[in-house]
């Protein structure tokens with residue numbers, strides 16, 4: 612296990628800091644990811660680490676920027692240590708989609724595919740269990 616996992620998971624409340632997936636509904640621990648990827652010269656320290664579900668971590672990969680609705684690179688992705696989730700996103704309680712409130716939100720939703728059908732299907736189950744949002 613990643614030695615930073617206990618502190619990062621506790622700080623995040625054991626939910627993905629990007630899509631708000633509840634770790635308790637997963638059969639494997641969420642991942643400690645580098646907000647600014649190591650490939651961009653960042654360090655492994657708590658201020659640069661976030662808890663991410665497998666889906667968000669895979670689609671985020673080593674990207675720094677979001678993508679707009681036409682596939683063009685946008686501003687930086689949502690930064691869990693510097694940005695407040697509710698200022699960039701909100702949950703649509705009918706569709707269970709995550710909606711953007713800002714360009715950063717939109718770019719992150721597209722890059723991390725926060726509303727792909729598998730995410731929506733999982734959210735329906737988490738909502739049924741009282742785990743989302």
Ligand SMILES: [Zn+2]
Pocket residue numbers: 627628629630631632663664665666667668
């Ligand atoms: Zn996620």
